[in-house]
Amino acid sequence: MKKLLTATAATALMAGAAFAGGHGKEVKIGVILGFTGPLESITPAMGAGAELAMAEVTDSGMLLDAAKVISVRGDSTCIDAGAATSAAERLVTSDEVDAIMGADCSGVTGAILQNVARANGVVMISPSATSPGLSTAEDDGLFFRTAPSDARQGVIITNILQDRGVQEVALTYTNNDYGKGLADAFQASFEAAGGKVTISAAHEDGKADYSAEVGALASAGGDVLVVAGYVDQGGSGVIRAAIDTGAFDTFYVPDGMVGSKLNENFGAELNGSYGAYPGTDSAGAATFVEMAEKAGFDGTSAFAPESYDAAALIMLAMQAADSKDSADFKGHIMDVANAPGVEIFPGELAKGLELLKAGTDIDYVGASAVELIGAGESAGNYQEIEFKDGAYSTIKYR
Amino acid sequence: MDFLNALVAFANFVFIPATAYGAQLALGALGVTLIYGILRFSNFAHGDTMAFGAMTTILVTWLFQSWGISFGPLPTALLALPFGILGCMALVLFTDRVVYRFYREQKAKPVILVIVSLGVMFIMNGLVRFIIGPDDRRFADGERFIISVREFKALTGLKEGLAIKTTQGITVITAVIVVALLFYFLNRTRTGKSMRAYSDNEDLALLSGINPERVVMITWLIVAALATIAGTLYGLDKSFKPFIFLQLLLPVFAAAIVGGLGSPVGAIAGGFVIAFSEVTITYAWKKVATYVLPDAWAPDSLVQLLSTDYKFAVSFVILLIVLLFRPTGLFAGKSV
Numbered sequence: 001m002k003k004l005l006t007a008t009a010a011t012a013l014m015a016g017a018a019f020a021g022g023h024g025k026e027v028k029i030g031v032i033l034g035f036t037g038p039l040e041s042i043t044p045a046m047g048a049g050a051e052l053a054m055a056e057v058t059d060s061g062m063l064l065d066a067a068k069v070i071s072v073r074g075d076s077t078c079i080d081a082g083a084a085t086s087a088a089e090r091l092v093t094s095d096e097v098d099a100i101m102g103a104d105c106s107g108v109t110g111a112i113l114q115n116v117a118r119a120n121g122v123v124m125i126s127p128s129a130t131s132p133g134l135s136t137a138e139d140d141g142l143f144f145r146t147a148p149s150d151a152r153q154g155v156i157i158t159n160i161l162q163d164r165g166v167q168e169v170a171l172t173y174t175n176n177d178y179g180k181g182l183a184d185a186f187q188a189s190f191e192a193a194g195g196k197v198t199i200s201a202a203h204e205d206g207k208a209d210y211s212a213e214v215g216a217l218a219s220a221g222g223d224v225l226v227v228a229g230y231v232d233q234g235g236s237g238v239i240r241a242a243i244d245t246g247a248f249d250t251f252y253v254p255d256g257m258v259g260s261k262l263n264e265n266f267g268a269e270l271n272g273s274y275g276a277y278p279g280t281d282s283a284g285a286a287t288f289v290e291m292a293e294k295a296g297f298d299g300t301s302a303f304a305p306e307s308y309d310a311a312a313l314i315m316l317a318m319q320a321a322d323s324k325d326s327a328d329f330k331g332h333i334m335d336v337a338n339a340p341g342v343e344i345f346p347g348e349l350a351k352g353l354e355l356l357k358a359g360t361d362i363d364y365v366g367a368s369a370v371e372l373i374g375a376g377e378s379a380g381n382y383q384e385i386e387f388k389d390g391a392y393s394t395i396k397y398r
Numbered sequence: 399m400d401f402l403n404a405l406v407a408f409a410n411f412v413f414i415p416a417t418a419y420g421a422q423l424a425l426g427a428l429g430v431t432l433i434y435g436i437l438r439f440s441n442f443a444h445g446d447t448m449a450f451g452a453m454t455t456i457l458v459t460w461l462f463q464s465w466g467i468s469f470g471p472l473p474t475a476l477l478a479l480p481f482g483i484l485g486c487m488a489l490v491l492f493t494d495r496v497v498y499r500f501y502r503e504q505k506a507k508p509v510i511l512v513i514v515s516l517g518v519m520f521i522m523n524g525l526v527r528f529i530i531g532p533d534d535r536r537f538a539d540g541e542r543f544i545i546s547v548r549e550f551k552a553l554t555g556l557k558e559g560l561a562i563k564t565t566q567g568i569t570v571i572t573a574v575i576v577v578a579l580l581f582y583f584l585n586r587t588r589t590g591k592s593m594r595a596y597s598d599n600e601d602l603a604l605l606s607g608i609n610p611e612r613v614v615m616i617t618w619l620i621v622a623a624l625a626t627i628a629g630t631l632y633g634l635d636k637s638f639k640p641f642i643f644l645q646l647l648l649p650v651f652a653a654a655i656v657g658g659l660g661s662p663v664g665a666i667a668g669g670f671v672i673a674f675s676e677v678t679i680t681y682a683w684k685k686v687a688t689y690v691l692p693d694a695w696a697p698d699s700l701v702q703l704l705s706t707d708y709k710f711a712v713s714f715v716i717l718l719i720v721l722l723f724r725p726t727g728l729f730a731g732k733s734v
Contacts, residue, residue, distance in 0.1 A: 175707070199682075199700060202707060207645070208636035209419070212680050212706045215411035219682035220700055232534075237637070245410055246547025246559035 148380025424669030451626025658727025
């Protein structure tokens with residue numbers, strides 16, 4: 001029996017070693033997003049964005065001597081930290097990914113960072129976690145995000161509202177890390193600028209009826225209702241109840257609320273409302289939309305460009321460090337993302353890799369005009385949208 | 399004028415939503431209370447029975463919509479409702495045949511039946527999610543409003559608007575009709591009387607020649623109809639999502655118990671007590687108060703007793719108070 005065990009163990013070890021050898025030219029990147037849950041309508045385009053960058057690099061054959069980049073998907077659920085952690089744990093320990101592109105929502109991103117990424121020393125770049133709390137989280141230099149912190153979004157919302165002469169707003173937020181973080185950041189910034197937030201009330205996701213919440217908001221009053229929620233969840237429910245009872249006519253929708261679902265759910269009822277979500281008018285954004293169209297997904301979908309950039313940064317940094325080991329390339333991410341260097345746009349990843357191999361500096365601009373500041377988060381470019389004739393369109397970049 | 403504005407604001411944000419919600423709860427609680435009175439257990443599967451009935455109605459509604467059948471200004475779902483009720487009846491008769499009858503023959507204790515119904519609840523819940531998926535489903539069509547805020551303001555020139563949704567109107571009217579029919583049935587017809595007799599005293603009813611299996615079957619049929627109507631109205635007025643009905647189970651039970659389990663009148667009263675207390679206690683009264691009180695007294699705060707997060711807590715506090723001081727409920731049902 002003992003011999004048999006030893007023999008099996010030895011075989012397993014040898015098999016493992018053989019596999020490792022065979023995988024020498026493979027780079028695995030975990031794509032962990034909320035494919036189910038409150039963000040499920042935008043995550044398919046996000047995943048496709050990241051995988052588009054991976055396919056581009058694989059096809060170019062330029063990364064680490066023609067390594068093949070493989071995407072391994074995991075479901076963060078967006079809201080269940082336990083499920084997200086075990087999904088990430090699986091990616092790192094059993095699929096042995098070299099880096100993580102994700103997660104999406106702030107709460108689960110923080111959980112994965114602390115429980116999996118730091119514990120295993122794996123780099124993770126989130127395309128969409130925007131909680132201000134993540135700026136100061138302990139990260140051992142492993143965590144980056146191509147999305148800006150909501151502290152920045154709070155300032156943007158304040159600017160947009162004040163440009164339109166709005167001085168009094170009611171505020172409702174989804175009761176989680178993202179909603180609370182954004183609501184607090186916005187309230188601080190708006191009040192500092194002389195505005196008044198009449199009420200800041202939480203709403204729970206996944207309820208059928210928000211008339212009680214809207215009753216409280218209406219009683220407090222305000223010119224505009226700022227809805228810091230999710231489009232697939234309570235956010236839409238609150239807007240529905242507010243329109244039905246005539247409590248508010250004009251809404252401000254932050255990043256989590258902008259999606260084609262809004263057009264479907266409300267159409268012309270939202271005319272005159274406005275909002276903003278991350279986006280840029282840099283040449284890269286247009287190129288990315290074209291590339292996405294060819295690949296069969298919507299490149300204008302929220303956070304799809306950021307996802308492409310997150311995956312691209314991981315691979316560029318690997319090339320810069322000439323290693324797929326997180327400990328080696330984590331220090332190179334800021335270098336490839338920021339000036340000085342040759343500007344790299346979407347579709348030019350091969351060029352970027354080649355330049356890096358030759359030892360030239362690059363400045364990755366990408367689809368969302370990435371500029372990493374502070375502890376490694378995007379400086380933030382936003383596009384302001386407005387509803388007209390039952391659909392929203394971008395009117396301005398900030 | 400200010401007084402009128404206050405009244406309209408109150409009606410718009412408290413009275414109308416609470417009335418519609420109360421009617422929906424009352425219909426749900428009636429089903430729970432009938433099961434408790436006649437089959438003698440708390441049916442936890444009731445929420446998901448509502449979900450199943452509503453789901454069948456939605457599927458038929460979609461079929462009608464694809465055929466181009468509509469009901470004018472009223473939602474097509476009302477046409478589909480009878481089919482939903484039939485589907486739901488088939489399901490509850492099936493569960494009674496394969497599950498509850500076994501335990502009835504064993505003369506199982508009520509607490510065992512409660513746990514059994516919990517199991518049935520999970521199976522029904524899974525079935526509904528399996529068939530229609532876990533997402534939000536919208537199936538309301540026809541006119542959205544009986545009177546919308548804009549029309550009301552133009553009509554009256556008041557500062558405050560009032561909206562009555564078609565679904566809210568339908569909810570209340572349907573509830574009144576259904577309750578009237580139910581009470582006629584229970585009080586005037588032979589079968590209804592035999593059901594009440596069976597509920598009052600099982601042995602005496604058996605002695606006087608009432609067939610228990612027939613009473614049980616009719617109870618299930620009525621409960622299926624009530625559940626489907628309640629579920630469909632709730633889905634029409636708010637939105638249909640399988641998970642919602644699990645949450646709805648709590649206020650429905652609270653309503654049935656507050657009113658007095660086993661008492662149909664109590665179920666209706668309980669439904670409205672729960673709905674109105676949930677809405678009034680979590681409503682911010684600032685707006686109404688500002689209109690009514692003199693300027694000097696106008697409140698700065700929101701005048702909100704409890705944040706809306708605690709909506710469900712309100713039903714439970716009322717439940718606790720009722721159980722402590724009047725264990726049989728407001729209308730002297732069976733003691734729990």
